[in-house]
Amino acid sequence: MFVSLASANAETAKGSSNFMRRTIARTVTGVAIVAGLVAACGSEGENGAAGSSGTNGTASSAAGAPSSGAPASSGAGTGDAGQAGGEAAQKVTAAIQQALQQSPITFTTESAELSEKSKTALGEIAKAMQGNDVKIAVATHAGYPDAEKSKALSEKRAEAITAALEAAGVAKDRVKTEATGNEKAQGDKALDTQITVAQ
Numbered sequence: 001m002f003v004s005l006a007s008a009n010a011e012t013a014k015g016s017s018n019f020m021r022r023t024i025a026r027t028v029t030g031v032a033i034v035a036g037l038v039a040a041c042g043s044e045g046e047n048g049a050a051g052s053s054g055t056n057g058t059a060s061s062a063a064g065a066p067s068s069g070a071p072a073s074s075g076a077g078t079g080d081a082g083q084a085g086g087e088a089a090q091k092v093t094a095a096i097q098q099a100l101q102q103s104p105i106t107f108t109t110e111s112a113e114l115s116e117k118s119k120t121a122l123g124e125i126a127k128a129m130q131g132n133d134v135k136i137a138v139a140t141h142a143g144y145p146d147a148e149k150s151k152a153l154s155e156k157r158a159e160a161i162t163a164a165l166e167a168a169g170v171a172k173d174r175v176k177t178e179a180t181g182n183e184k185a186q187g188d189k190a191l192d193t194q195i196t197v198a199q
Contacts, residue, residue, distance in 0.1 A: 088132035089197050095128030096136070096195050105161065105193040112156035119164050125195065126168030135198040138162070139178045143190030150190075151181035161193065 103117040114122070125136070138161050142153035158177035165175055176198045182190065 088134050092125070092128045092132070092134045092136065093197050096125050096197070099124040100195065105195065106191050107157055107193070109191065110153070112153060112160050114160050114164055122161065122164045123168045126165050126170045129165075129170050129174065133174070135174045135176060137176045137178065137196050137198040139180060139184070139194040141180050141182070141185040141190040141192070143182050143186040143188075145182070147181055147183075151179060154179035154181050154190075157193065161195075 099121040103121040105118045105121060138158055140154040140157035142150040144150040158179045162172060162175045162177060166172055
């Protein structure tokens with residue numbers, strides 16, 4: 001009786017051990033499946049599929065909002081201002097080219113006096129400079145071998161041009177002069193003046 005009870009207990013223990021093994025195996029398998037699902041859901045959230053309605057979606061829509069909101073319009077405003085400035089500079093450049101084609105700003109040898117034609121040309125340039133803040137650069141020369149004498153004469157020529165533009169309504173601080181003396185032009189070329197829109 002005692003032997004059969006002991007063997008029955010042994011059988012029960014053996015069955016119980018097998019049952020435990022099977023339970024542990026199922027639990028481990030279940031944990032592995034859950035871990036796989038969590039990993040899959042996490043990667044979808046990062047890619048934006050599952051996260052589009054969650055925090056990631058909110059962040060991305062919040063990040064997307066400024067591009068269609070106020071900052072974009074203020075950026076466009078800056079672009080408009082830059083474009084307006086560019087159009088004004090183009091207008092002044094065209095006026096300079098046209099005026100200098102019709103009457104180049106030249107001086108006679110050893111003179112800083114502007115001819116009437118040169119004054120008229122400067123008047124046309126001054127007209128194009130009204131209603132904007134475009135600045136111009138004026139380069140004058142004098143081709144004497146003596147560097148000091150050339151520098152002094154080219155400065156007087158620059159002053160004459162600035163004075164003529166001022167008389168036509170252009171503020172002095174909008175005219176940037178470069179009196180080069182004999183450094184950049186000699187001979188007849190030193191009698192010509194270059195005028196461009198200042199950068």
